[in-house]
Amino acid sequence: ISMNGVPTENVPVTVNGFSMASAQGNTMRRNVELIFVSTNNLSRIEVVYSPTPESPGSALAGSVNMVPRSAFDRAKPIFNASAYLLMRDNARHFQKTPGPSNAPTRKIHPGFDLSYIKPVNKRFGFTLSAGYSKQYQPFDLTQNTWRGAGAPTNGGTLPDTTPDQPYLSEYSVRDAPSQSVRASVGTTLDYKLSRYDRFSFSFQGVFFNYYSPAHHYVTFLVNRVLPGDFSTTFTHGFPGAGEVRLTNNTRDRISASYMPTLVYRHDGPIWRAEAGLGYSRS
DSSP, rough: OBBBBBOOOSSSEEETTOOOOOOSSSOOOOOOOGGOOGGEEEEEEEESSSSSTTTTTSSSOOOOEEEEGGGOOSSSSSEEEEEEOOOOOOOOOOSSSSSSSSSOBBBEEEEEEEEEEEEEEEEEEEEEEEEEEEEEOOOOOEEEETTTBBBBBOOSSSSOOOSSSSSEEEEEEEOEEEEEEEEEEEEEEEEEEEEEEEEEEEEEEEEEEEEEEEEEEEEEEEOOEEEEEEEESOOEEEEEEEEEEEEEEEEEEEEEEEEEEEEEEEEEOOEEEEEEEEEOOO
């Protein structure tokens, strides 16, 4: 989440007012990845566009707080459920097709979301929510490396040029299809001590798996160019210096997070108070 141009690591994201842990896939930044948020267990999202006294020091442009559902949000029980199919516009095949692994797999997968709010009586109520999705994602692209524009020159093997006359030094083709699985569960228990006082215990857990068994990169490099052997429409590489590089790797990211919180609230006619405990692990 980014606000007013501020980087994501400077936008704190909290649940019930408590900081949320977020284990990064390949970095050590402190931004919160939204794959760890169970949105079907949320009542509302509060956005503050300026730092306030209780905000963390990293809240340069504000902060975001996600409030779990409460059993007292409604006077009567309600159950909501939805089912759907996930597909890509370039992979709309119900039968198994090649990729992303060495065996054919299906590219269209079902998913569901459900939530249940139950006010048992005037003092006690609970909510339940769950969701599951599996998604296939093709990933293919080509990339050009232009010297003198997006990439630097060195005056030797890659001669200098002006920004209006860049030359192509690398051409890369990438193919990296993947499958992503995400499952979430959430619950809230609410108990009213009096008309103005209540305790709320909430729990949310999220599991996420990103699996890409075949990251293929094919890169064509000239490595050395003589001055004058290039223009914006061609590049003549030095004989014997060219290279074709083939790279393969596999990515399998398994992430899980859970977060219980216990909050006491007093919403009286004169004053309001909140206190609580929270724990987040990712």
